[in-house]
Amino acid sequence: MRVEGTHTKIASDLLAHYDVHARRLPWRAPPGSNAADPYRVWLSEVMLQQTTVAAVIPYFHAFTDRWPTVDALAGAQDADVMAAWAGLGYYARARNLLACARAVAGDLGGAFPASEERLRALPGIGDYTAAAVAAIAFGQRAVVVDANVERVVARLFAIETPLPAARPEIRAAADRITPDSRAGDFAQAMMDLGATICTPRNPACGICPLRDDCAAFRTADPAAFPVRLAKKAKPHRTGHGWWMERADGHVWLVRRPGKGLLGGMRALPSSDWSAAPDPAPPLEARWTTLADPVAHVFTHFSLSLTIHVAHLPPDVTPPGEGEWWPLERLEEAGFPTLFRRAAQAAMKESRYHA
DNA sequence: AACCCGTGGAA
């Protein structure tokens, strides 16, 4: 049972600061207007999962311009949404985004549910996003815990337990300081504080509205919180990709399987990136190899992709599923970053592009 | 529970 009024000073100090210093962001209703659109709140929250505000802003505008409502998004083609998401990363989010939009538009009559529990049941909405949408879009009291809140709370209470084991302790502390009213503003205020003042390194304690309430501020090194366990080293992998270009100015592209790494995204044909030392190319041809492999770093491994180039006669088509894509429209293919860079490298060897 | 899943900016 939550005890009323235990830490109301923290919430009131923070909200007073937020009323003056809140960041103006495209998905935020202007100050004073209580008109948060659940569609825009949900879309922004999904885009912001593990992704910086600066990276999200252009994608948010592109999506809301093209699909202004959840019904419009639900009616979009899968390939269009995946291509529009290209470059933002974590592509399972885009697949779940569409599944969620279609569930809301179809089963729920176009209205997002207002309760945390029913939001949590939708695809791509976990504990954090359910709480954030319930609080920000619907004014419900919900305990919103993201990486910013974890950091701020760990510092406020100088929590010594290392992450991720500290999660229950941090959530309980966040619950204690979450107010009954303005929970959405409180959540956004905590995240603004974490993004602009209570930053991971070199926090600006001198201008922090919660300095007097902060146990970490009274220690020698506030930035030492939250404590984290050492992380494992990233393994390195190698792979091969094939650029097959036809004399009429087209290149052979494939779509990756719906699950797993870069799932559902358009791509160059490539080997798996495990151990196979010398995989066979898709077809017999006069292959040349680019001098510099494309280097790319994923979340849990780094990759060096060697690109092989062949120029094919117009009557040859590689085996398996794929499509001939016009070289002058390569930007519209919706490549994830690895293949966008691989295509850029291969285009230097292109014979058929103006 | 531990692992998988992208990208790019900051220091």
Place this chain on the structure above:
DNA sequence: TTTCCAAGGGT
């Protein structure tokens, strides 16, 4: 240059 890590979710 390398390292860190961001409005996490799914399995």
